[in-house]
Amino acid sequence: MKVNPWKAAILVCLLGVIAILGCSSETKPPTKIIFVGIDAADWDVMKPLLEAGKLPNFTRLIKQGATGRIETFIPLRKSPVLWTSIATSKMPDEHGIGGYIASTPSGEAVPYTGNTRRVKAIWNILSEKGYKVAIVGWMVTWPAEEVNGYLVSDYIQYETDKHIKLDRQTCPDSLFKDIDRFRVTQNDATDEDIANIFPVDIDLEKAGIAPWQKDYVKMIWATDETYRRIAHYLNDKGIDFLAVYFNGIDSMGHAFWDYRDKEGHPLQHIIDYYYVWIDGVLGEFLDLVDENTLLITCSDHGFHGPRHAADGSLLLGVYMHARYGIVGLMGKGVKPGSHIVGASILDITPTILYAFGLPVAKDMKGKILTDAFEQDFLRANPVKFIETYETGERVVGEPIKTPVDEKIKKRLKTLGYIQ
Ligand SMILES: [Zn+2]
Secondary structure, three states, rough: OOOHHHHHHHHHHHHHHHHHHHHHHHHOOEEEEEEEEEEOOHHHHHHHHHHHOOHHHHHHHHHHHHHHEEEOOOOOHHHHHHHHHHOOOOHHHHHOOOOEEOOOOOEEEOOOOOOHOOOOOOHHHHHHHOOOOOEEOOOOOOOOOOEEEEEOOOHHHHOOOOOOOOOEEEEEEHHHHHHHHHOOOOOOOOOOOOOOOOOOOOOOHHHHHHHHHHHHHHHHHHHHHHHHHHHHEEEEOOOOOOEEEEHHHHHHHHHHHHHHHHOOOOOOOHHHHHHHHHHHHHHHHHHOOOEEEEEEEEEEEEEOOOEOOOOOOOEEEHHHEEEEEEEEEEOOEEOOOOEEEEEEEEHHHHHHHHHOOOOEEOOOOOOOOOEEEEEHHHHOOOOEOOOOOOOOOOOHHHHOOOOOOHHHHHHHHHHHOOO
């Protein structure tokens, strides 16, 4: 039988269309989710930079993704409280992380440690479901918990003295040796490393800039750079859920907000320069988004600088934080250019679970950020619920004292969080 080439071609086309519709790969859950946490990121601070074209990757996120404001807790709470609520979708009184510094039964002031968290974090849930996770630098994650994959605790930033040896900085423990080469400390950071952020080539003394201010920027940059490097290293290890946290915007805000009003001062735009650096970091993660990947980014609060109390005194520390931070999704299932309304920091964990096709627990306090997704995706992936993920015994302990506690307290004092 002779085949009409035109008919054959039409048949091939038809089969192709049927195959695409039948698989509906467009509406399948992402096989990978990347989460980028950016402490204190704020659209209002970014606005002039976005308009000047200085944040091309945040602009890409706005155009190609779904973005909006995210509401933090009011009254304002400290960042460890917030990041734990982001990871759990539980209120502070449920998850048990109350701030930076806990007090032990004997009345000692010790930083909160991860073993005091009373509920499961997203990385516990995903690990149990068989997803391979990599968690980098998330607040209150030391000692590193057992996960299916890798966890790099936030304490790796403090172990800068070679004589301090701390166990369980990573999961598995053996990972520490592997990632040690990616660690940058304040002492490792060169002037060149921070040249795009800090005015390294001016006479600091003449400009009235204290030497510690440069060291402080080096410390902030070194921590974020360390996490950035480790996240990319772990990303190549067949990870389903990669989460990385960056603190720099918050620390820069606390230390340098005052200079924003000082016209012509060399430090006037230093926070903006840090945003530009973080924009590049975000861009590297946006570049990893392929047709099966979803990227989610958010901050835990915004930042508006000091406020005046009723008696005229200046409110610092947590009072420099603003009610609304940022949230953005891009990639698989996301409706490009869409706007997210009414987001809360409690919504991140339910949204991650939903996107992976997993049930959301009824005892979680957040909701799914449905605004962000295509209608087809929402139709093909109805929301599933379970009562709770809090099954089994979670061993909860007292905060653990470590040799880095003094370093942590010193940094918190610099930031104005503790006296
Ligand atoms: Zn924060």
